Amino acid sequence: MIDIQKYKLPFFVTQELEKCSNCGLCHSVCPVYQLSGLETLSARGKINLLKAVETGQLEPGKISRKIFDRCLLCYACKTVCPSGVDTENIWTEARQYFARVTGAGLKGAAVRTAFKADNLKKAAHAAKSLQDFFGIKIGKKGFRPDFADKFLIDVLPDTVPAKWEKRYRIGYFIGCVSNFFLSEIALSAIEVLSAVGCEVVIPKRQVCCGAPAFNNGEMAAAAALAKRNIQVFLEAEVDYVISADATCGGSFVHEYRRLAGDYPLYEEFAAKHREFHSFILEAGLPEKLKAIPSTIVYHDSCHLAHTQGIRIPPRRILQSLPGVKLVEMAHSDICCGFGGSFSLLHAEESSGISRRKLQNAIESGADELAAGSPGCILKLQNEAKRENIKLPIRHTAEIICERLDG
Numbered sequence: 001m002i003d004i005q006k007y008k009l010p011f012f013v014t015q016e017l018e019k020c021s022n023c024g025l026c027h028s029v030c031p032v033y034q035l036s037g038l039e040t041l042s043a044r045g046k047i048n049l050l051k052a053v054e055t056g057q058l059e060p061g062k063i064s065r066k067i068f069d070r071c072l073l074c075y076a077c078k079t080v081c082p083s084g085v086d087t088e089n090i091w092t093e094a095r096q097y098f099a100r101v102t103g104a105g106l107k108g109a110a111v112r113t114a115f116k117a118d119n120l121k122k123a124a125h126a127a128k129s130l131q132d133f134f135g136i137k138i139g140k141k142g143f144r145p146d147f148a149d150k151f152l153i154d155v156l157p158d159t160v161p162a163k164w165e166k167r168y169r170i171g172y173f174i175g176c177v178s179n180f181f182l183s184e185i186a187l188s189a190i191e192v193l194s195a196v197g198c199e200v201v202i203p204k205r206q207v208c209c210g211a212p213a214f215n216n217g218e219m220a221a222a223a224a225l226a227k228r229n230i231q232v233f234l235e236a237e238v239d240y241v242i243s244a245d246a247t248c249g250g251s252f253v254h255e256y257r258r259l260a261g262d263y264p265l266y267e268e269f270a271a272k273h274r275e276f277h278s279f280i281l282e283a284g285l286p287e288k289l290k291a292i293p294s295t296i297v298y299h300d301s302c303h304l305a306h307t308q309g310i311r312i313p314p315r316r317i318l319q320s321l322p323g324v325k326l327v328e329m330a331h332s333d334i335c336c337g338f339g340g341s342f343s344l345l346h347a348e349e350s351s352g353i354s355r356r357k358l359q360n361a362i363e364s365g366a367d368e369l370a371a372g373s374p375g376c377i378l379k380l381q382n383e384a385k386r387e388n389i390k391l392p393i394r395h396t397a398e399i400i401c402e403r404l405d406g
């Protein structure tokens with residue numbers, strides 16, 4: 001007999017499960033379901049699994065935990081759901097729940113250790129040394145990204161002045177993908193921000209936003225990182241906090257509310273966050289921009305489209321750039337396959353999803369792919385290289401920066 005009390009689900013989850021009408025519309029947007037064809041991996045399948053746990057028909061074990069780990073946390077299912085099921089919060093609650101009832105295991109211990117204060121930076125330096133001196137690359141077959149030559153946090157100045165008249169003082173949040181792998185994204189974003197009148201402050205004590213720890217159910221580790229970032233950026237006395245990393249921005253808006261909701265400084269920090277594209281539009285693109293002819297297709301990163309509801313600002317920016325023709329692709333707001341640790345733990349599945357995204361981009365007739373999340377760009381560039389696809393994939397910030405005049 002299964003002890004229902006022992007395996008009781010959080011009240012919020014049981015309430016949300018009731019809303020699901022089993023319509024299956026979420027199948028149409030779930031990349032993992034579409035690739036595998038497995039009902040258990042769809043949003044509906046996972047909801048029914050939790051219902052079975054709730055009613056005592058199923059004992060939560062390692063298998064059910066693995067099913068929840070095989071999810072990109074892309075939240076397309078939340079956007080499409082006609083019954084308003086809050087899958088975003090169900091999935092993160094479920095990961096915490098399984099970590100609690102089945103034990104977080106080695107993965108939990110690794111996440112807790114890696115995401116403690118400055119440990120990630122130390123681990124990245126050690127991994128980079130392995131790459132530089134022995135040619136050993138971290139990751140899994142199918143996804144072994146190259147580290148940048150230098151980590152940005154070590155080389156950027158504390159402040160970059162506004163290029164013309166100073167209109168704002170902003171704090172820039174680098175984000176781990178730009179910091180460790182794709183420096184050009186943050187460098188371009190800082191240059192664009194400076195060109196629209198921002199004095200850009202880069203606090204050196206900033207740490208990972210905490211999203212990977214949060215997404216793996218390691219809430220204490222994530223909360224410690226969130227509180228440190230909140231403190232560091234408020235101490236910098238900036239008007240706004242901006243990042244060109246959609247995942248970090250999304251976590252400031254959503255995860256931080258849950259992680260640091262009772263932290264007295266949270267609301268002050270949240271009020272300062274501005275999404276990169278929306279801010280650039282509000283500040284106004286620089287008047288003098290060079291015309292560079294290009295047909296660009298835009299990929300909606302999940303943490304912009306589904307987490308923050310940002311779809312129009314990046315397109316408006318791209319359409320305004322001289323020489324740019326913006327085209328659309330099929331399923332532009334379906335995940336690229338990155339999904340943070342998903343790309344390492346389920347590398348082949350992740351690559352299969354990335355290949356579909358690249359195929360859709362090619363079929364749009366574009367000669368360049370733009371996105372707003374460094375994670376998507378890292379994954380898609382890696383897949384394009386593996387498949388010998390010659391399609392430049394860049395952040396919107398890089399595309400604007402290339403056109404800055406003077």
Ligand code: SF4
Pocket residue numbers: 019020021022023024025026027043044047080081082083084085
């Ligand atoms: S779309 Fe929403 S209501 Fe329909 S099956 Fe999926 S989660 Fe349930």
Ligand code: SF4
Pocket residue numbers: 029030031032033041042043071072073074075076077078087
């Ligand atoms: S979050 Fe994404 S991958 Fe996970 S169930 Fe929903 S649509 Fe599928």
